[in-house]
Amino acid sequence: MQTHNIEKWQHQHQTHNDNRVAERNTRRVMWLTLVMMVIEIAAGWLTGSMALLADGWHMGTHFFALGITAFAYWFARKHAENPSYSFGTGKVDILGGFSSAIFLVVVALLMAAESVARFFSPEAIKFNEALLVAVVGLIVNLVSALLLNGHSHGHDHFASGHHHHHDHNLKAAYMHVLADALTSVFAIVALLAGKFMGWIWLDPAMGVVGALVISRWAYGLLHDTSQILLDHDGDEQMSKRIHALIEEDSDNRVADLHLWRISANKFALILSVVTHFPQAPDHYKDLLTELPSLAHITVEIHQPGVTSA
DSSP states (O other): OOOOOOGGGOOOOOOSOOOHHHHHHHHHHHHHHHHHHHHHHHHHHHHTOHHHHHHHHHHHHHHHHHHHHHHHHHHHHHTTTOTTSTTTTHHHHHHHHHHHHHHHHHHHHHHHHHHHHHHHSOOOOOHHHHHHHHHHHHHHHHHHHHHHTTSSEEEEEETTEEEEEEOHHHHHHHHHHHHHHHHHHHHHHHHHHHHHHOOTTHHHHHHHHHHHHHHHHHHHHHHHHHHHHTTOBOOHHHHHHHHHHHHTSTTOEEEEEEEEESSSSOEEEEEEEEOSSOOOHHHHHHTTTTOTTEEEEEEEEEOTTOOOO
16 A cells, blocks of 8 residues: 655644743743732822822732733643644634734723712822822833833735734733733822812713723724634735736735634735636745745635536
8 A cells, every 4th residue: 555745734733922931921921910910909099199099900800810821822732733722722812912902892891880970979099098009100111011022013025015023912901911010000199289289070980981991992902802802804905915916926816814813913815816827736836935934825726618527
């Protein structure tokens, strides 16, 4: 019986984003967030500051969201070689980002609800103590942002332009940290205004503003990650480039094209080519070598007048 070496025709399925530095830094930020969460919640209750208390509450949800980010990195890496995942574990990071975005929505709703309630039932605020904790919280948030910054973007080059593809999992963690920093700034502004100008109403008002800003961030992240999870057609510019590369060769015509993301920066492609002068599938794959983000390519070849068996 004749045996064949089939390895050259097998696809690579390792599509996850193996970013060990980001994974390690995410864990560090997660524990920093937990410590600051406990401090801010306690200080918020003791000082009567809604802005500070809201910051502590949503830091608690950020702790769990950062835990999701860390878990997604670990899970994707652990199962990278598991053949049960047909296109690899690249979408685990995307799912982590989507889940974290939901936590951001919860944060925004809690902040808005409690802030509105404080408009009608204001409480006395111990400004000096609250300001101290808010400043410490801001410093912790800035340190966390520095740990995560610089690892949230990947790059992919192809002839038609330069594209940036986010690590959505890390982007979600970074957005949670930025949300923390933002609410810390709002809390400081509200507390200063209350202390020196008597504007007690600004404390809950800042909670509402923070909730609106965080909601906007969450919407953007939900939109980006859900598009990938639902296999939305990957990239219009890349699709046009694929058409051009295939149809510049011989009399080829692209009859059907399906392009979708299988991770933040990797695509799968199913391509149907009609031609009078058919070549082996590898010939058409070679025409697309300038698009390195195409990790999984399947080619169908049809010759006019020839019926498939």
